[in-house]
Amino acid sequence: MLDSLRRNASGWVAKVLIGLLALSFAVWGIADIFTGFGGDTVAEVGDQKIDAATYQVELRNEMNQFSQRLGQPLSLDQARQFGIDRAALSRLISLAALDGAASDLGLAVGDEAVGIDITTDPNLQGPFGRFDRDLFRQSLQQNGISEERFIEQRRRAMSRKQVIEVIQVGVAAPEALIEMVSRFQEETRVAGYVILPQSLVGEIADPDEETVQKFYEAGASAFTLPETRDFSIMVLEPEDVTRTMAVSEEDLQAAYEQRRGEYDVPERRDVHQITFASEEEANEALTKLRGGENVETVVKGLGLTMKDVDLGKVSRDDMLSPELADAAFSLEGTGYSEPVRGPLGWSILHVTGIEPGKPSTYEDVKEELRAAIELELARDQIYDIQNTIEDARAGGEPLADVAKRYNLTVRSIDGITADGKTRNGDTVELPELPDLLNTVYENQQGDQIPPLDSGKDGYYWVEIDAVNPAELQPLDEVRDRVVSIWKQQKRADDLEALATSLVERGNAGESFEKIAAEYGRSVLSTPPLQRYAQNDTFSRTAVTRLFAAPEGGFTFGPVGLGDSLIVMQVKDVRSPQLDANSDKYKETRTTLVDAIQADMLQTFVVGYQQELGVEVNNTLFQQMTATDTGL
Known part of the structure; x- marks a missing residue:
């Protein structure tokens, strides 16, 4: 859910800022700005501070997103290898530069605007399209962010959007550029x-013993059984x-x-929350409402709709603060x-309906x-209990004996590779x-591995029972496979040599x-092909080579x-007839404008970083990325 909050916190702006991650470090040089100042500040951009929390x-969210793409949990050590720790800091530094720009320009967002933005956020609305206080609170709790902090982040994001x-x-994109890109994209050939099937090269004779031996040695990795544990x-x-x-x-x-x-079951009330910029405006509106003026008229005067102020049926705990809850429920x-x-x-x-609460009974619950x-x-x-188990293990008690004492189960898994399969390639459940697998392969037989978090408020223990090293299979056992692979490679090489010779003959006139008749083939003709076309006959590689060849030229793929x-031979190169009113032309214009805007934003942010100055607390940064604790 926090991903949704973060995306919405800056709307479409977040998509643009993604492109700043790598660029920021590349431009201001990460090695040059790391310093050793103390405190709880990880980095400073001018007077904008990025604290440890x-x-x-940010780092946890980046790791979670990357883990979802990988389909498995990501350790902090792996995150460092992928550069995620620096990418997370880079994003925050880019945002801080925009915050600095907003501050220098005197931009600010009022409480009313922030409130409307939050309560109308689709990611914070329940199934009936209304702001869901429970969903909001749960999301903040799950992701370790306070309500006040989130409101401040949203306020900053709205200020950044003004800068952007x-x-x-x-x-605008120059028309000449749009036409050039459109012609490139829409050109057809x-x-x-x-088609040359592999049967054209005939039967491949068995290789001699020396060839088999050399091929086996050169491709030893293909005939090696992986390490298992x-x-x-x-x-x-x-x-x-x-x-x-x-x-x-x-x-x-x-x-x-x-x-x-x-x-x-708590009492619930149907509530409208109408928010004003000042107490005076609120009192003026209350006088009108109690005087008989329609609530829709007052809300419309604020530039809002009734949907914007309707909280739906809420309990006390659903309200944004105790003060608001007391006002509505008193x-x-x-x-x-x-x-x-x-x-x-x-x-x-504005309370429009009341649903009484219902007390529970002991027997029911x-x-x-x-x-x-x-x-x-x-x-x-x-x-x-886990401490007691650790004491027993430290005293030399086998895991199986510990399990019996606590009525637990020890599961043994044999012959598993680092990617969770058997040597035959079967997936192991x-x-x-x-x-789990990282732990298994980061430790050795006999190591006393500390208990690990099970992810469900518990622990799990791993013991390495055996390490079965990678093993090169003897040639005698894989000879048939070696010969088969060599023949496949030889057949492919011979076919490529044939295609190369035919292309050379065609390009020679x-x-x-x-040429085709010599091999019992007829020359077929394509319909007009687009630059990015591909199908069962024409691969992307073949089409790319076709568009790289001149008119009348030969190529293969x-x-x-x-x-x-x-x-293939290029028979005809057809330039498109451009229509500036077509959807395709308009789409190209939009794409180019987006690209130019992104470049301008990147240039601005990097320039502001250089103007404000960037400092990173190297000591704290290293401490926070040295262990998975807390992430």
């Missing part, structure tokens, strides 16, 4: 072609502990009395509250409460444990039809599907 959130709009307003896993999670627990009826009833509010019936100051400005709460308490107790105890080659 902001960097930690000023930079990019009025940008007609070609004559013949045998290991055992033991998992301890709260559910394993709850099996040994019993909560008395007396304790259960006491817990219910303490938590009754969690199970009671009304004895429907009506308007007095103006109240909230996080986003002065507001009037008893079993659900029992399960919740058992799980909480298990979570409290699980750390102590592994438990979903963070960083021989008739294509005459692989077919789109199969192992044949296709020899």
Whole structure:
């Protein structure tokens, strides 16, 4: 969800800023700006500071996005290898440069505008298209960001957008450039072609022993079985502990009395929140409303619609602040509250309907409460249990004996490669444990591997039972495979040599039809092909080579599907008839304008970084990227 919040925090601007990541470091030279100042500031751009908490959130989000693309969890060490740690800092430095520009220009965004932007954000709305306070709160909690911090980030993002709009307003692409790009993209070619199947080179004789030996040695990696490892896993999670627990009826009833509010259905009210820039404006509006003026008229006068101010059916906890909740729920019936100051400005709460709450009963929630308490107790105890297990392991107790004592299961997995497969290439079903394969391959047999986070409030232990090194298969065992691969390569090389000779003859002036007839083929003709076309006959490589050849010239390339080659002659080069009113032409203009705007923004940001000056706290940066703790 935070990805959605971050995307929306700057709207379309975020897409443009992605391109600044690599550029920023490339321009201002990361090695030159690292310093060793102390404190909790990771970097400074002029007087704009990037604190450790902001960097930690950004780095975690970048790692999560990269992990999703990879389809597996990403460790911090891997993140450093991919440069994600610096990319995250680069993005924040680019944003800080824009913040500095907004500050220098005196740009600001008021509470009312920020409030409207948040409450109308589609990513913060529930299934009925209204602002969902629960969704908002849960998202902030899950991603470790306070409400005040998020509001401030949104305010800054709106200021950045003003800067960017000023930079990019009025940008146009020259018509000559649009025409040149359009002609390049829309040019088509007609070609004559013949397909050369591998059967044209005839049978390939078996290689002699010396050739087999050399080919085997040169391609040893193709005949080497990968390293595999045998290991055992033991998992301890709260559910394993709850099996040994019993909560008395007396304790259960006491817990219910303490938590009754969690199970009671709260009162809900239909509420409009109308926000004003000042208390005076709110009081003027309240006088009009209580005097009979239609609420839609007052809302429209603010440049809003009723949908913008409608919170829907909400409880006290759904409201943006306690002050707003008190104002809405202290009304004895429907009506308007007095103006109240909230996080986003002065507001009037308009209650249009009331749905009474419904108290829970002990019998209805008893079993659900029992399960919740058992799980909480298990979570409290699980750390102590893992410490006891570690003490036993340190004393030399085998993992299997520890498992029996705690009624846990040890699972053994044998012969698995670093990519989670067998040597035969079959995928192995592994438990979903963070960083499991990395742990298996980063340690050796006999290592005392510390417990790892299971990702579900528990721990798991790994023991390396055996390391089976990579093994080159003897030639006698793979001879047939060696000969088969050599023949495939020889056949492909001979076919490419044939295609090369035919292209040379064609470019020397021989008739294509005459050349084709020698091999029992007829020259076929294509319909007009576009530059980026591809199909089962014409691969992208073949089409690219066709468009690189002059009119009348010959070339060849692989077919789109199969192992044949296709020899081609450019018969006709057709320039497009451009229509400035066509959708395609307009699309090209838009694409070029976007590219020019992006270049202007990049130039501005990099220039501002140089003007303001960039400093990075190398000591803190290294500390934060040296361990996965907290990420």
